[in-house]
Structure formats: C-alpha cells, structure tokens
Amino acid sequence: MGILNLTPDSFSDGGRFNAPDAALQRVHEMLDNGTDILDIGGESTRPGAAEVSVEEEITRTVPVIDAIRTSGLQVPISIDTRKAPVATAALAAGAQVVNDISGLQFDPGLAQVAADTGAPMILMHSQGLPETMQDDPRYDHVLLDVYDALETAIQQAEAAGMQRDQIMVDPGIGFGKRDPHNLALLSRVSLFHALGCPILLGVSRKGMIGRLAGVEPPEARGPASAAVGLWAISQGIQMLRVHDIEVHRQMISLWSAASGTGSEGETGA
Template sequence: MRRYFRPIVQNDPARPSDALPIAGGWAWFTRAEELSRDGPPRIIPAHSIPFEERAALTAPRPAVAGLTMDRPRIMGILNVTPDSFSDGGRFDRPEAALAQGRALAVASDILDIGGESTRPGAAEVPLTDEIARTAPVIEALRAAGLTCPISIDTRKAPVAEAALAAGAGLVNDVSGFDFDPALAGLVARAGVPVCVMHAQGTPETMQADPRYDNVLLDIYDALAERIARAQAAGIPRSHIVVDPGIGFGKTVGHNLALLRGLSLFHGLGCPILLGASRKSFIGMVSGEEDAARRAPGSIAVALAAMAQGVQILRVHDAAETRQALRVDLALKGVDSHG
C-alpha cells in the first residue's frame, strides 16, 4: 500500500524546536496527514515520516531563474492574445504589451508571457502567430532594460526556442510535455528551468467531464510521472517546477480539494507554482461573473497558497497581491524583502 504524506502546515511565529521546515522556507509542520488509496487518512508526527519522503518535504529548493525559493515569488501574467479569458485583447498590440510588461515588472519577480489562450474551449494557435505575438515583445522588453526573469508560456518547442533567443529564461508548459514531446529536449539543451503543469485533456475538451478517482493523489502521481519524463530527457530535478493545474480539467470541487491539499505536492521535491488568478471557480464560489473583478478572491487564494508554502504565485494583479503578501508575512514575522 503506497503512502503519501501531506504536511499540516503552520506559520505561527512561536515555532517549536522540533518543527520541520516546509521546503526550507517560511512555513513549518510538526504533524502530517498520511494518505493512501486503500484506507482512511490518519494524523502522524512529522518525525514518523520515512526519511526519504521527509527529506523531499523539508529540503531547501534550488533557485529558479536566479530567484531564491525561501520566500514567495510573484509571477505577473502578460497575455499578448486577443482572446484570453480575463484580459483578452487589452495587450495584444506591441506598444500596449510593452507598457503593461514594464508596469507588471515593478511588482513581479517573474513575467510570464503567453501568446496562446488556454482557456476552456480555446482552439490551438498557429506556430507563426504565437511566435509573432511573443518573441518581439520579449525582445522589446529586454531592449527597454527589463532585467527580471521572463517566462514563456507555451506548449510548443518552436515558440519556446524563439522566446529563449529573444531573452526569456524559463519555460512554462501547461501540458507538462504532453502536447509537444520535442519541448523537453529543447529545455534540456538550453539548460533553463521549466514548469510542468497537470492538465486533463486539451483546452478544447478539458472541461467537458473531468473525473478522478482521488483528485489529490491522481494529480500527485501525474506530476511525479512528468518529473520523471523531464529527467529522462536530460532536465535536472533542480530545474523543474510543478503546477497542479487549477482549472485545467477540474471541477470547482476538484479545484477546492487541490487548494486545501496543496502542501502534499512539496513531497515531489520541486518548487510549486500556483496559477489560480481570476479563474472561473473563484467566480462560481464568490458570485462574481466578471473575471476582471475577481482580484479579491484571487488574493484570498494566493494568501492561502502562501500559507501552505507555495513558492510561486502566478497572478494578474501583481501589485495588489504583493501588498497583501507583504502584510501577511509581516504579521507572521517573516521578512518578505531581499
């Protein structure tokens, strides 16, 4: 019977001497929930977790694109598409994209630039269009003096290759190498970090009827398989970030279960990225139909994720999220600067 261990995370400044760190970061735990597919969960002391699994949960994470993972990092979203669910068309002109990118960079640690909408029901964008939307914007941002890491949000090796040549330094693949197997080899050769996300199906079909036996454990196992695939392609584990894929082939119930159980994914031994900003489940839970007005709900999710030790938060409202994180961390006695 395989066992999984989900740390019961705490952030209180009064930290017991026997507490274990979450991924070498700001949060800690003294107990864990032991999970399996064949029996009920049970609460166990943190030091009862087997050594290898305990080491994966507690070891400090390597830096990603030069950014240490000992404090939460904000990834600002720049969609240079005409049809993204939240801000489609606002930044698809080069001058608008450049202005928004420079503004986002003030409050972001990383910029994530995408030229293909992956909202539910979205169709695939031709390679030439996606490259034309993204690479010139990255090149223009670098020419304007932007120095922060830039991520290319793409499923396709040629798009990633053009973006890396233009100045990107990280690849964010929502398909976890399922869409274009050549992307893993490109990432390995380039020596850049990559985020592998879980998605059930493609954007065209993923929300038709998503099902899981156990959403938390199924996605954990799927991400473990993606990590193994990346390593087999020559990508070191130190270059891999994982994302459970909120909203990608998940119901509202699935999304909430994942968010409640996020700390489980520290057991994969990689930094965790969470992209929940303005997504439809926030609208369904809050009653806000307008995606552009979901910043409060998005920040609530970001704070909950940070409290579970999630290292990278992918958001639209970077300045508002950073303000909330800094206040929340100050209340916990954690230095958010540096």
C-alpha cells in the same frame, strides 16, 4: 509571477496588450507593482479555446520579448507555451524559463529544448485539451492522480537531461477539473512538496474564484484570488501566477508582517 497575455481571446484581458508598445508599457506597470518574473503567452488555454499555430504564437510573443530586452529590462521572462518551436524562438529572443501547461503531454520535445538550453521548466497538470477539458473531467482520487501525473512528467524531463532542481510543478487549478477537484487540490496542496520541486499556483481570476466569491467580472476577482494565494503561501507554495500584482503585493506584505515570516517592506507576487 505576473501574467502578460498577448492573445485576442484570453478570458480576462484578451487583446489589451498585443502590440509591443502596449505590452512594454504594461510590463513597466507590472514591475512598478512588484512583479518578480513575467509569464508571456501567445495562445489562450481557457476552456474551449482553439489551438493556435506555431507561427502565430511566435509572431505574437517574440517581438514583445525582443522589445523588452531591447529596452534594457532584465526581468526574468517565462514563455507560456505547449510547443517546442515556440519555446526555442522565445528563449533565443531573451526568455529564460519554459512554462508548459500540458506537463509535456502536448509536445514531449519541450523537455529536450529546456535540457539543451539549460532553461528551467514549469510542468503543470492538465487533463485533456483546452477545447474539451471541462466537458467531463474525471479522477479516481484527484489529489493522488495529479501527483502521479506530475511525477511522471518530472521523470520525463529528467530522461531528457534536466535536473529536478530545474523543475517547478503546478497542480493546474481549473485545467480539466471541476470545483470539487480544485478545492480538494487546494486543501491538500502541501502534498506536492513531496515531489521535491518548488510549486507554482495559478488561480488568479479563474472561474472557480468567481463562482465561490460571487464575482462575475474576471477583472473584479483580484482580492478573492489573493485570498486563495495567501492560503497557498501558508502551505509553503513558492510562487503565485497572478494578474493583479498590486493587490497580491499588498496582501502578501501584510500577511508576512502579521505572521512574522517576512521583513518590513519585503514584497513578492
């Protein structure tokens, strides 16, 4: 899953691809490098980020989705949003998947939007809102607490009419979690297979990567991000959400060849 941020304030690439023309050029680059699905977002959810209005989020995302579809590209598109009206507008413009970083905590109506349209949904775990989520996150047992919260979110989506095979889960690395929490989740990430849903992992360029690898600029964290991604793939994780498509494609290709898990030339990120 390739990340396309349409925000002025995302931690890694804010403001670079806001205009439809720049975004479309970036999409072509991402596809050339091996992107399988685009994740398009119009609201930064980095630590400390302020909420964006529904109207602004739609204004940022829908014209780009429309430009992608008007250009004839059929790549699957995920709308990265916490808000039902934004998801509704994005799906109408040509998106096909809803990616909710709040796990239905922010706007429970998102589940009904997905159920009514038949759109698959990604449910991510987070604790608190982006504005304050890193102030003092606490867990009794982070692995089990996150597991239980995701199970609750899945049940909430099913109650709205979704089937479990339409749902993917994400443990939410860095969202209301400090490094010991993140590392505990990564070390036992295979536990989440017991939820009966595919698993997405998003660690690309995050602060934890920079701290552990000793790399300050976010744009220089691609190789270290891919190293964590390979660990996750070895644990059966089905999808990685990444910025640096080419770096991940190369590493996955070599890992697949060396481990005997993929055919020659098989790629994915």
